[in-house]
Amino acid sequence: MINMEKQPVFNVEPKLVNPNADDSAKRLMTYLCDIYGSRILTGQQIGVESTPELDIIYEVTGKYPAVYGFDFMNYSPSRTERGATCSDTVIAIDWWKSGGIVTFCWHWNAPKDLIDLPPDRTWGSGFYTKATTFDVQKAMDDQESEEFQLLIRDIDAIAEQLKRLQNAGVPVLWRPLHEASGGWFWWGAKGPEPCVQLWKLMYDRMTNVHKLGHLIWVWNGQHADWYPGDEYVDIIGEDIYPPAKNYESQQERFQSALSYTKMNKIIALSENGPIPDPDLMLRDNALWAWNCTWYGTFVYVTEQGRRQYSSEYTEREQLVKFYNHPLSLSKDEVPDLLTYKLRE
Known part of the structure; x- marks a missing residue:
């Protein structure tokens, strides 16, 4: 354990934007606030189908990540109507029951107007602007x-x-x-205004219509103009893909994320290629709440029919260092979040 006095920027109150948040969300948020600025949760994204990242990480480091990243992509109606299936919800429930923490993104396949031209504008890439003519501005205007x-x-x-x-x-x-x-996804193709409107629509419908109280809202728009406001965001995430074997702390992006908000918010490295060096994170005071390494070639290669760790982006020795560093928390170090003490 690293003993260090928290700087003011890392003092975040565990108050969620949803006033009706349930105890499961409150306990997780309290835990995140308690460790923020002194520990970082290790994390890994799952592939579209069952992929071997977790087993390979365990083989190399002897540990599993604390945070597992999932994707609702194949639950998108324009994919399910074309035969797509998904088991991420079930896997995520099992992961939580085994003591891990769950994060979900959504590569939202456009609801209609998929171009569907092989090889790179097919319905399967319908979350990309290049693969659909769906107009989010038109939708939000009417x-x-x-x-x-x-x-x-x-x-x-x-x-x-x-x-x-x-x-x-x-x-x-x-x-x-x-x-x-970035504009490469259809929800960002028409600029900030319709995207911010869509965020607020989703927040309102999921919170007030569907009564989902277990969500901690992680905004990842990556530019101040796209920020929907502090009352709609619990945590700010940055997705960062530096060159291979670049282990810098990404301090500038950390500071940029801080500038989006007028209050203290937790800042997370919600996607990464190479993993920042924990010693450099400490040196630069860029103490991300968690990281989430992207899947596939960022973790493994297949050679002679066998999947094995790839040092192309994060070298083996660097991965071992990260997972075994006093700053880092792996799955086995996460406390029981079913009974974690809430703040008074």
């Missing part, structure tokens, strides 16, 4: 439009999956509409 009604349909479909998690007692670090300011 609540009577088919486009708007399809947004509601899709939000409701994902709310059903979130209800399954809520019913199982699983709090979720919920990160929708990610990387919007």
